[in-house]
Amino acid sequence: MRNAISIRIAVEDALSEAVLRHAIASRPVRYEIGAVYSRGGFGYLKKQAGAFNNAAKACPFVMLTDLDQNECPPTLVASWLSGRPKHDSFLFRVAVREVESWLLGDMARLASFLHLRNRPAILAPEALADPKLKLLELALRSRSRQIRDSLVWRDDLSGRLYQGPDYNATLTCFVTEHWDISTARLACPSLERLFAALGRLEGKFV
Numbered sequence: 001m002r003n004a005i006s007i008r009i010a011v012e013d014a015l016s017e018a019v020l021r022h023a024i025a026s027r028p029v030r031y032e033i034g035a036v037y038s039r040g041g042f043g044y045l046k047k048q049a050g051a052f053n054n055a056a057k058a059c060p061f062v063m064l065t066d067l068d069q070n071e072c073p074p075t076l077v078a079s080w081l082s083g084r085p086k087h088d089s090f091l092f093r094v095a096v097r098e099v100e101s102w103l104l105g106d107m108a109r110l111a112s113f114l115h116l117r118n119r120p121a122i123l124a125p126e127a128l129a130d131p132k133l134k135l136l137e138l139a140l141r142s143r144s145r146q147i148r149d150s151l152v153w154r155d156d157l158s159g160r161l162y163q164g165p166d167y168n169a170t171l172t173c174f175v176t177e178h179w180d181i182s183t184a185r186l187a188c189p190s191l192e193r194l195f196a197a198l199g200r201l202e203g204k205f206v
Contacts, residue, residue: 002029002030002205003030003205004029004030004031004032005029005030005031005032005060005201005202005205006031006032006034006059006060007024007031007032007033007034007059007060007061007062008033008034008035008036008037008055008059008060008061008062009021009024009033009035009036009037009061009062009063009064010036010037010038010045010048010052010061010062010063010064011036011037011038011045011063011064011065012038012040012041012042012045012064012065012066012099013038013040013041013168014038014168014169014172015099015167015168015171015172015175016038016064016065016066016095016099017036017038018171018172018175018176019064019099019102019103019175020062020064021033022175022176022179022181023181023191023194023195023198024062024198026181026182027195027198027202029202029205034059037052042065042066042068045063045065045080046065046080049063049080049081049092050080050081050082050084052090053081053084053086053087053090053092054087056087056088056089056090057087057089059089060089060090060091060201061089061090061091062091062093062198063090063091063092063093064093064094064095064099064194065093065094065095066094066095066097066098066099067094067095067096067097067098067190068097068098069097073094073096073190076094077092077094080092088204089201089204091194091197091198091201093190093193093194093197094190095190095191096126096188096189096190097126097128097129097130097131098130098131098132100131100132100134100135101125101126101128101131101188101190102125102181102184102188102190102191103135103171103174103175103179103184104122104125104128104131104134104135104187105125105183105184105185105186105187105188105191106179106180106181106183106184106187107119107120107121107122107125108183109174109178109179109180109183110138110174110178110179111138112178113147113174113178114138114139114141114142114144114147114151115142115143115144115147116138116141116142116143117141117143120138122134122187123187124187125187125188126187126188126189126190132163133161135151135171136151136152136161136162136163137161139151139152139164140152140154140161147170148164149164149165149166150164150165150166150167150169150170151163151164151166151167151170151171152164152167153165
C-alpha cells in the first residue's frame with residue numbers, strides 16, 4: 001500500500017474543516033492530516049498565510065478560506081502573500097464566495113436535509129452574492145423546528161437573519177453524512193479547482 005501523504009491544514013471554522021476533510025477523504029490516495037490550524041475566521045489565516053507558505057517547504061499545507069467580497073481568488077492570494085511566490089506544496093484554496101456555496105451545489109440532498117417542501121433551483125451557487133444568507137433563508141423555510149432553531153435566528157427589529165447556535169455542528173452533520181461532493185463539484189468550479197490542486201500534489205508522490 002502506498003504511504004499516506006502527510007499534510008497540515010488551516011481553515012476558518014469547524015464547517016470549513018469538515019468540508020476540507022471530506023474532500024481529502026474522497027481522494028483515491030490516503031492522506032494523514034497532522035496539525036489543524038483554526039482560530040475562528042479569516043483574520044488569523046490572513047495573518048499566518050506567509051508562515052504557512054514557508055512551512056509548506058517542509059510538509060504540504062492546505063489552507064481553505066472564503067472569497068467573501070474580494071474581487072477574485074488570485075487577487076486574494078497575492079494580497080495575503082504580499083506578492084511573494086507561493087510554494088508548490090502550499091495549496092491556498094479559496095471557496096467562491098463562501099464554503100456554503102459548495103453545500104448548495106448538492107441542492108437535492110441539502111433540501112432533503114433541511115426538510116424543505118419544495119427544492120429550489122440554484123444552478124450556479126458560486127454566482128450568489130451571499131451564499132450563507134441564501135442557506136439561512138432556506139433554513140428558515142424548514143418544516144423542522146429543530147433545523148430552524150439550530151441554523152438561523154431572525155432579529156425581530158431589523159428582520160435580518162443570523163447564524164443559529166448550532167449552525168456549524170448541524171451543517172457538519174450534513175457534510176459528513178449526506179453531502180455528495182461529486183455532485184457539488186459539477187456546480188462549483190472553485191471546489192473542482194481544489195480537487196485539481198490535490199491531484200497535482202499527489203502527482204509528486206507517485
